[in-house]
Amino acid sequence: MIRLTNVSHDYGGSGLLSRVDLHIAPGAFYFLTGPSGAGKSTLLKLCYGELRQRSGDIALFGQDLATLSRDALADTRRRIGVIHQDCRFLDHLTLAENVALPFVATGRPVPEADLRELLTWVGLQHRADALPPTLSGGERQRAALARAVIMSPEVVLADEPTGNVDWEMSQRLLSLLVELNRMGTAVMIATHDLTLIRAAKSAVSARILRISDHTLQAAGSDLS
Amino acid sequence: MSRLPRFSGLGEAGRIVPASGHTAVLTSITSAAMAFLAVFALALSLSSGQLAQRWSDTLAQSATLRVSAPASEIAAQTAVVVEILRTTPGVASTRVLEIDEQRALLEPWFGPDLPVEQLALPRLIEIIEAPQGFDPVGLRLRLAAEAPGAILDDHTRWRRPLVQAAASLRGLAWVSVALIAITMAAMITLAAGFSLAANAQVIGVLRLVGARDAFIARAFVMRLTLGALIGATAGTAVGLLAFALLPVAGDTGFLTGLGFRGLGWLTPLAIPPLAALIALVATRAAAFRVLRKES
Numbered sequence: 001m002i003r004l005t006n007v008s009h010d011y012g013g014s015g016l017l018s019r020v021d022l023h024i025a026p027g028a029f030y031f032l033t034g035p036s037g038a039g040k041s042t043l044l045k046l047c048y049g050e051l052r053q054r055s056g057d058i059a060l061f062g063q064d065l066a067t068l069s070r071d072a073l074a075d076t077r078r079r080i081g082v083i084h085q086d087c088r089f090l091d092h093l094t095l096a097e098n099v100a101l102p103f104v105a106t107g108r109p110v111p112e113a114d115l116r117e118l119l120t121w122v123g124l125q126h127r128a129d130a131l132p133p134t135l136s137g138g139e140r141q142r143a144a145l146a147r148a149v150i151m152s153p154e155v156v157l158a159d160e161p162t163g164n165v166d167w168e169m170s171q172r173l174l175s176l177l178v179e180l181n182r183m184g185t186a187v188m189i190a191t192h193d194l195t196l197i198r199a200a201k202s203a204v205s206a207r208i209l210r211i212s213d214h215t216l217q218a219a220g221s222d223l224s
Numbered sequence: 225m226s227r228l229p230r231f232s233g234l235g236e237a238g239r240i241v242p243a244s245g246h247t248a249v250l251t252s253i254t255s256a257a258m259a260f261l262a263v264f265a266l267a268l269s270l271s272s273g274q275l276a277q278r279w280s281d282t283l284a285q286s287a288t289l290r291v292s293a294p295a296s297e298i299a300a301q302t303a304v305v306v307e308i309l310r311t312t313p314g315v316a317s318t319r320v321l322e323i324d325e326q327r328a329l330l331e332p333w334f335g336p337d338l339p340v341e342q343l344a345l346p347r348l349i350e351i352i353e354a355p356q357g358f359d360p361v362g363l364r365l366r367l368a369a370e371a372p373g374a375i376l377d378d379h380t381r382w383r384r385p386l387v388q389a390a391a392s393l394r395g396l397a398w399v400s401v402a403l404i405a406i407t408m409a410a411m412i413t414l415a416a417g418f419s420l421a422a423n424a425q426v427i428g429v430l431r432l433v434g435a436r437d438a439f440i441a442r443a444f445v446m447r448l449t450l451g452a453l454i455g456a457t458a459g460t461a462v463g464l465l466a467f468a469l470l471p472v473a474g475d476t477g478f479l480t481g482l483g484f485r486g487l488g489w490l491t492p493l494a495i496p497p498l499a500a501l502i503a504l505v506a507t508r509a510a511a512f513r514v515l516r517k518e519s
Contacts, residue, residue: 050431070516071436078434088429092242104240105435147433 007056018214030188034211040190081148085160089132096128138169155186241447247419255455258408263463269397276390287378289349314358321348409506416510441511452503456496
């Protein structure tokens with residue numbers, strides 16, 4: 001689905017990512033680890049086309065990112081659910097409206113039954129009318145998850161989704177992502193929380209990737 | 225769940241951009257001020273057009289013939305001229321002004337006690353033209369031959385500069401309307417640029433969920449166009465109210481004739497939708513320019 005080949009990127013200074021090869025396969029589950037500033041968020045942004053690589057090739061669902069038109073990239077992003085640590089909501093819209101935003105942005109009618117079901121799934125059915133600033137950290141993350149999956153994406157990329165929540169809530173979020181993966185959605189979670197990764201081992205068969213020295217390495221054995 | 229998303233009213237895209245913010249207020253205020261000025265420019269244009277038409281019609285339908293001759297011959301000369309006019313094609317009627325009428329004409333300059341009878345004043349003959357008009361060149365030649373003391377004044381030398389002045393005034397008024405529209409477009413373009421910059425987070429979120437540029441642009445266009453429409457409606461209403469409250473002092477003078485008449489009152493109603501159209505075009509162009517630049 002998403003394939004990076006020999007991809008390098010930097011922000012104008014020294015190289016941040018160097019010669020990264022990655023293939024996110026359908027139904028796979030990945031943890032992406034590494035210290036803060038290693039390039040986890042950058043790698044995720046490259047995966048959904050928010051950033052353009054300095055060199056190398058990126059293919060999204062078989063299409064070369066470099067040749068995608070602006071509209072084609074927007075259409076491709078609809079197949080990728082993204083969860084940010086800061087959630088990125090529109091604060092003047094209600095939680096339900098924020099969750100439904102992908103439908104609105106694509107000009108499709110909001111399926112009310114699906115929305116109700118989704119909000120119930122993430123445990124926020126009672127907070128549908130709430131504005132984002134009034135939500136707790138856990139509620140925001142669950143709302144971001146709901147928004148990321150409402151269009152039934154083929155892959156979900158989560159950037160530190162448990163960064164602002166307590167352990168209990170991070171376990172709940174993880175279980176939601178695992179459940180999503182069991183339904184066939186590929187999931188990649190960028191996190192520096194190794195305890196979260198260890199906790200997931202019993203629930204899901206995940207590949208663990210680590211960014212170290214600007215390169216992407218398999219790190220499963222280090223965490224066992 | 226008590227309520228589900230309602231993206232209605234403004235249109236789904238319009239609600240996505242927050243209604244608050246100084247750019248939305250700036251757009252509304254600018255539109256209101258420009259619409260107010262446009263009402264005045266429109267009134268000036270319509271009034272000067274009507275004035276030019278009135279002057280032209282009034283002066284074009286009449287002429288004056290002045291008969292100068294010694295006192296002993298003036299009655300005979302006048303009779304000859306009247307006969308010439310009677311047989312001239314295009315002359316509907318003629319009327320020799322009475323002494324009292326001539327006195328009234330001179331009264332503003334010489335006062336009411338002027339002994340007109342003792343002055344060697346020419347006789348004045350008012351000519352009312354038929355719709356097709358008469359041939360002034362031919363009439364002058366005939367008068368020169370048969371009544372040398374008669375001089376025809378067909379008002380051309382008065383009419384032409386007055387009509388030209390009124391037409392120029394009308395042209396200037398339309399230039400003012402055009403400048404107002406251009407200024408408004410420029411201001412709204414700037415406001416759109418500010419709005420896009422101030423709402424970078426909104427754009428980021430929309431891109432994240434797969435919105436195309438057209439949708440993002442539409443969201444900003446809807447918001448700013450609505451602001452422009454509301455502002456222009458308010459400005460037009462205030463402008464029309466100001467004209468409605470202007471004192472009416474007759475319709476003969478230019479300044480007292482400034483305003484709208486009859487169906488002319490409906491003309492300013494075109495200002496709000498035109499302002500909205502200008503806002504739509506300006507915002508759309510600005511939005512696409514910014515969106516292309518930032519990616």
